[in-house]
Amino acid sequence: MPEQHRPEPPHRTTTVETGRFCAARCSCGWRGPARRARSKARADAAAHGESP
Numbered sequence: 001m002p003e004q005h006r007p008e009p010p011h012r013t014t015t016v017e018t019g020r021f022c023a024a025r026c027s028c029g030w031r032g033p034a035r036r037a038r039s040k041a042r043a044d045a046a047a048h049g050e051s052p
């Protein structure tokens with residue numbers, strides 16, 4: 001992961017699909033559990049963004 005010279009970026013969450021599963025992933029290195037539904041993965045990401 002490339003380091004950026006910027007002031008404290010917030011938790012940038014994305015979702016990554018691995019096969020049939022989808023998992024939330026964050027720029028801080030956090031990764032959510034694999035979910036079958038992307039909406040679930042997004043919910044994980046949202047929850048992490050609110051309370052890392």
Ligand SMILES: [Zn+2]
Pocket residue numbers: 011012026027028029030048052
């Ligand atoms: Zn994070």
